Amino acid sequence: xxxxxxxxxxxxxxxxxxxxxxxxxxxxxxxxxxxxxxxxxxxxxxxxxxxxxxxxxxxxxxxxxxxxxxxxxxxxxxxxxxxxxxxxxxxxxxxxxxxxxxxxxxxxxxxxxxxxxxxxxxxxxxxxxxxxxxxxxxxxxxxxxxxxxxxxxxxxxxxxxxxxxxxxxxxxxxxxxxxxxxxxxxxxxxxxxxxxxxxxxxxxxxxxxxxxxxxxxxxxxxxxxxxxxxxxxxxxxxxxxxxxxxxxxxxxxxxxxxxxxxxxxxxxxxxxxxxxxxxxxxxxxxxxxxxxxxxxxxxxxxxxxxxxxxxxxxxxxxxxxxxxxxxxxxxxxxxxxxxxxxxxxxxxxxxxxxxxxxxxxxxxxxxxxxxxxxxxxxxxxxxxxxxxxxxxxxxxxxxxxxx
Amino acid sequence: xxxxxxxxxxxxxxxxxxxxxxxxxxxxxxxxxxxxxxxxxxxxxxxxxxxxxxxxxxxxxxxxxxxxxxxxxxxxxxxxxxxxxxxxxxxxxxxxxxxxxxxxxxxxxxxxxxxxxxxxxxxxxxxxxxxxxxxxxxxxxxxxxxxxxxxxxxxx
Numbered sequence: 001x002x003x004x005x006x007x008x009x010x011x012x013x014x015x016x017x018x019x020x021x022x023x024x025x026x027x028x029x030x031x032x033x034x035x036x037x038x039x040x041x042x043x044x045x046x047x048x049x050x051x052x053x054x055x056x057x058x059x060x061x062x063x064x065x066x067x068x069x070x071x072x073x074x075x076x077x078x079x080x081x082x083x084x085x086x087x088x089x090x091x092x093x094x095x096x097x098x099x100x101x102x103x104x105x106x107x108x109x110x111x112x113x114x115x116x117x118x119x120x121x122x123x124x125x126x127x128x129x130x131x132x133x134x135x136x137x138x139x140x141x142x143x144x145x146x147x148x149x150x151x152x153x154x155x156x157x158x159x160x161x162x163x164x165x166x167x168x169x170x171x172x173x174x175x176x177x178x179x180x181x182x183x184x185x186x187x188x189x190x191x192x193x194x195x196x197x198x199x200x201x202x203x204x205x206x207x208x209x210x211x212x213x214x215x216x217x218x219x220x221x222x223x224x225x226x227x228x229x230x231x232x233x234x235x236x237x238x239x240x241x242x243x244x245x246x247x248x249x250x251x252x253x254x255x256x257x258x259x260x261x262x263x264x265x266x267x268x269x270x271x272x273x274x275x276x277x278x279x280x281x282x283x284x285x286x287x288x289x290x291x292x293x294x295x296x297x298x299x300x301x302x303x304x305x306x307x308x309x310x311x312x313x314x315x316x317x318x319x320x321x322x323x324x325x326x327x328x329x330x331x332x333x334x335x336x337x338x339x340x341x342x343x344x345x346x347x348x349x350x351x352x353x354x355x356x357x358x359x360x361x362x363x364x365x366x367x368x369x370x371x372x373x374x375x376x377x378x379x380x381x382x383x384x385x386x387x388x389x390x391x392x393x394x395x396x397x398x399x400x401x402x403x
Numbered sequence: 404x405x406x407x408x409x410x411x412x413x414x415x416x417x418x419x420x421x422x423x424x425x426x427x428x429x430x431x432x433x434x435x436x437x438x439x440x441x442x443x444x445x446x447x448x449x450x451x452x453x454x455x456x457x458x459x460x461x462x463x464x465x466x467x468x469x470x471x472x473x474x475x476x477x478x479x480x481x482x483x484x485x486x487x488x489x490x491x492x493x494x495x496x497x498x499x500x501x502x503x504x505x506x507x508x509x510x511x512x513x514x515x516x517x518x519x520x521x522x523x524x525x526x527x528x529x530x531x532x533x534x535x536x537x538x539x540x541x542x543x544x545x546x547x548x549x550x551x552x553x554x555x556x557x558x559x
Contacts, residue, residue, distance in 0.1 A: 040552045067429045113468040129470035129496035131551045143541050178462035350425040370420040372443045
């Protein structure tokens with residue numbers, strides 16, 4: 001009996017295999033270096049039978065002429081080699097792959113650490129660096145060591161204001177930031193099946209923060225329905241009983257709103273313990289928490305009120321932006337005094353659109369709070385959308401349960 | 404593959420943001436990465452890396468997939484990195500650019516001489532020999548070729 005990772009990769013944990021990559025994607029950050037490696041390899045034609053994507057999200061739109069020139073070269077290459085190309089404003093690569101592209105059972109590789117995100121669809125999705133991506137462009141294949149898996153068994157239901165992000169921070173804290181290195185996380189149990197696709201994407205997204213190679217859900221009725229709405233007929237994956245290298249049981253009822261402290265994702269405290277900590281900025285968005293349901297929840301909490309601190313809200317994709325415009329969610333957010341950004345990564349990686357100054361403190365819905373990441377001397381606290389909304393309204397870290 | 408260098412000790416959980424900050428990534432000029440490597444950890448470190456072997460705690464290279472982290476370390480003159488474990492993308496990236504990584508748990512003494520032999524499977528420092536976890540056959544081939552670019556140039 002196999003884990004889902006073993007099933008998709010077609011070999012037992014510990015084995016080394018060469019596998020065709022169904023979908024390979026890179027962004028403007030890693031793509032530039034991958035193009036250099038591709039040229040150095042003498043690349044001329046893309047490997048057969050794989051789909052290749054380049055999405056501009058990291059510095060989008062370009063912040064200066066150096067970036068613009070690098071992006072121009074990559075854009076021309078993407079078009080010349082007939083890759084699927086998404087220019088600035090289309091959105092974050094992981095989100096675009098999750099809007100009806102990645103399908104259950106596929107092997108997906110992205111040149112970005114958060115390429116674990118589409119594992120939410122029952123795909124084996126993982127991240128690599130630029131040179132590995134160039135070799136995939138060349139051959140359509142790469143090598144894998146089939147990972148042992150950690151079974152994350154979810155039971156119960158959320159109570160109070162706790163949400164998927166708090167659950168994700170809970171498992172990262174329990175495993176530690178290298179607790180799942182070289183391994184895959186497989187989210188199972190009755191409550192895994194109750195989670196929406198947006199919630200699953202949050203859990204898969206954070207798996208790399210515990211060092212994991214992948215973070216997978218079995219495709220079930222929820223997955224089938226989501227993909228059906230986007231034009232795909234797929235079958236659910238039936239779980240087999242299998243042996244996990246390690247098991248982690250989490251009752252969702254035990255999850256409370258949390259924040260991850262600077263500068264480690266695995267160092268968390270209940271939001272309440274930090275209540276009153278003054279903020280300079282709140283940021284809502286990213287491949288973790290920039291989806292429509294996130295914006296809608298945020299809008300519901302700030303509607304008719306004014307934020308007390310500068311607050312940047314960035315939809316994860318153009319489709320999300322358009323839906324938020326149509327439903328009025330965006331108007332509520334703008335009227336509450338928030339600043340809106342172009343769909344993409346925003347200030348998460350510290351390049352543009354909301355970089356922090358020395359000594360500034362930010363509550364962010366992103367997935368990483370490493371030292372200086374969002375700007376030299378800035379401090380990043382990671383939390384949920386509800387925590388971000390409650391905190392934005394008061395200008396200080398505030399429990400969503402106190403609001 | 405053999406090598407030798409002077410030990411530079413680093414803590415556990417070194418993330419790739421701290422190896423090379425996002426603000427330096429958008430360039431093709433690799434000397435910029437070498438100049439600013441580890442700047443947010445210790446601005447004086449970059450100048451001390453030529454001919455060194457980094458001996459770090461567990462989970463070296465966690466976080467972002469930026470290959471510039473591995474390139475910055477190599478360009479600064481580091482001979483190899485030794486740690487009990489590496490984040491997996493960094494592991495692949497380093498081998499792919501021909502920078503040897505050695506999985507071994509040894510006590511670091513700043514400035515001591517570190518000698519290693521990857522094919523024989525040992526690393527030696529302070530008169531003590533430690534075994535190392537061997538690379539997979541494919542990773543060995545890639546590293547021996549000098550990196551993945553060279554590997555594919557030879558295999559096409």
